[in-house]
Amino acid sequence: MDPPQAVHLGPRRKRPRQLGTSVASTPHDIRFRDLVLFILEKRMGTTRRAFLMELARRKGFRVENELSDSVTHIVAENNSGSDVLEWLQVQNIKASSELELLDVSWLIECMGAGKPVEMTGRHQLVVRTSSPSPALGSQNIPPPTVQKISQYACQRRTTLSSNYNQVFTDAFEILAENYEFRENEGSCLTFMRAASVLKSLPFPITSMRDTEGIPCLGEKVKCVIEGIIEDGESSEVKAVLDDERYKSFKLFTSVFGVGLKTAEKWFRMGFRTLSKVKSDKSLVFTRMQKAGFLYYEDLISCVSRAEAEAVSVLVKEAVAAFLPDALVTVTGGFRRGKMMGHDVDFLITSPEATEEEEQQLLHKVTDLWKQRGLLLYCDHIESTFEKFKLPSRKVDALDHFQKCFLILKLHHQRVDGDGSSQQEGKDWKAIRVDLVLCPYERRAFALLGWTGSRQFERDLRRYATHEQKMMLDNHALYDKTKRVFLEAESEEDIFAHLGLDYIEPWERNA
Ligand code: CTP
Ligand code: MN
Numbered sequence: 001m002d003p004p005q006a007v008h009l010g011p012r013r014k015r016p017r018q019l020g021t022s023v024a025s026t027p028h029d030i031r032f033r034d035l036v037l038f039i040l041e042k043r044m045g046t047t048r049r050a051f052l053m054e055l056a057r058r059k060g061f062r063v064e065n066e067l068s069d070s071v072t073h074i075v076a077e078n079n080s081g082s083d084v085l086e087w088l089q090v091q092n093i094k095a096s097s098e099l100e101l102l103d104v105s106w107l108i109e110c111m112g113a114g115k116p117v118e119m120t121g122r123h124q125l126v127v128r129t130s131s132p133s134p135a136l137g138s139q140n141i142p143p144p145t146v147q148k149i150s151q152y153a154c155q156r157r158t159t160l161s162s163n164y165n166q167v168f169t170d171a172f173e174i175l176a177e178n179y180e181f182r183e184n185e186g187s188c189l190t191f192m193r194a195a196s197v198l199k200s201l202p203f204p205i206t207s208m209r210d211t212e213g214i215p216c217l218g219e220k221v222k223c224v225i226e227g228i229i230e231d232g233e234s235s236e237v238k239a240v241l242d243d244e245r246y247k248s249f250k251l252f253t254s255v256f257g258v259g260l261k262t263a264e265k266w267f268r269m270g271f272r273t274l275s276k277v278k279s280d281k282s283l284v285f286t287r288m289q290k291a292g293f294l295y296y297e298d299l300i301s302c303v304s305r306a307e308a309e310a311v312s313v314l315v316k317e318a319v320a321a322f323l324p325d326a327l328v329t330v331t332g333g334f335r336r337g338k339m340m341g342h343d344v345d346f347l348i349t350s351p352e353a354t355e356e357e358e359q360q361l362l363h364k365v366t367d368l369w370k371q372r373g374l375l376l377y378c379d380h381i382e383s384t385f386e387k388f389k390l391p392s393r394k395v396d397a398l399d400h401f402q403k404c405f406l407i408l409k410l411h412h413q414r415v416d417g418d419g420s421s422q423q424e425g426k427d428w429k430a431i432r433v434d435l436v437l438c439p440y441e442r443r444a445f446a447l448l449g450w451t452g453s454r455q456f457e458r459d460l461r462r463y464a465t466h467e468q469k470m471m472l473d474n475h476a477l478y479d480k481t482k483r484v485f486l487e488a489e490s491e492e493d494i495f496a497h498l499g500l501d502y503i504e505p506w507e508r509n510a
């Protein structure tokens, strides 16, 4: 995917001058002569790239403005190794096998250390071959077809492209949602787990014999499968889709800020449409619900990947204006490779910031957007994080990091330079954005926790508790047997602590 080329930021936007390329020519002594760096602008942005180039030069690194044969290390952000190779190909540059492709985290660590740090697996960008085969490490592992399917989503690889059982999983998700609306948590979970396990199956179910040996398929679930195999549809699902309560709850909860309690209240009061709810004089709406109604059409139309990329540029620029060393990572569904989302989620962390700088960052960022007229809704949640708090026992517990739930105004990207192709009237779309800020040493836990999917997270915690006697949440991992907190620099470290094979983000679509 190409980065957005022309995000319209409004007339007040100015590039911080001191970060311009003019400064880049200031001579610095080169201390590390074996390395020649090139920093890729794609998905990083001009401002942050200029900042990092200047910083690296100040620390004695040789950084080239242009890519040339002398470059030994390419540093990129939010790009896979394949992305970088593809970019090189487009530039008509042949990559030699000695060229190092590295994630920006390596450079940031070098800056912290004041010298080149060792390049490990977590820094090196992965180049995927065309047919990724699942990692079958040991010779004792049977071939995939007879491999036992785990009851835990964190021991399965669930990609987006290969759901052979969508007829069943769609049905289960509707039934689960209906149980959720009726606050029947047990049955809701039963059907969500069943949907999740079928999503990971490498074959379609065509007869009841195919369901043998698959975990998480109880009597109730098998009944629905049987119905669909026999009639092509499920009578239970049909009944739910026709149900007044289900239809009303679905409609009401589609408004940002409306949860089960409010939906229940409106339903009991006899409301069945949003226009009746909106025009009722006796109802009092929260600030969130008011925004939900105001931007309703935009918010129910999903966020595309291109829009997510454009928001990502906005977030990175704003964060870099206050904390240039901060790492901003897209999490949630977009990190799992989804093409659409209901919002865009970000994790922000800084290796250098003081506690105070950290505490103020999100406020400064939202103030900046407010000044620019881009902030349509903002809800700050202050941090309740404590260093030695044990991870929560609850599978669905909320985390303690500072965060904000936002609605941002994203201007449409110009199709051509002069703007004449802009349609009349509204030239922007309201987009839901979540920003989470975590202490640098907790970034791996926060990243794992905010990447999802929800089902994957639930099963990670369930697995930690029941199979390892450990406690995991978005902040930490605690070993109850040894009574120690287990530290992690990367998601790979956490999987390793848990004794799990590493599952890539795009395989976590459980
Ligand atoms: N999450 C969390 N605490 C919250 C909200 C979310 O830990 N208060 C985590 C969940 O694990 C979830 C992830 O953050 O998987 C992203 O949440 P969300 O945006 O709701 O879901 P997505 O998977 O991104 O899906 P969508 O495309 O609908 O946004
Ligand atoms: Mn999301």
Ligand code: MN
Pocket (backbone or CB within 6 Å): 332, 343, 344, 345, 434
């Ligand atoms: Mn979210």
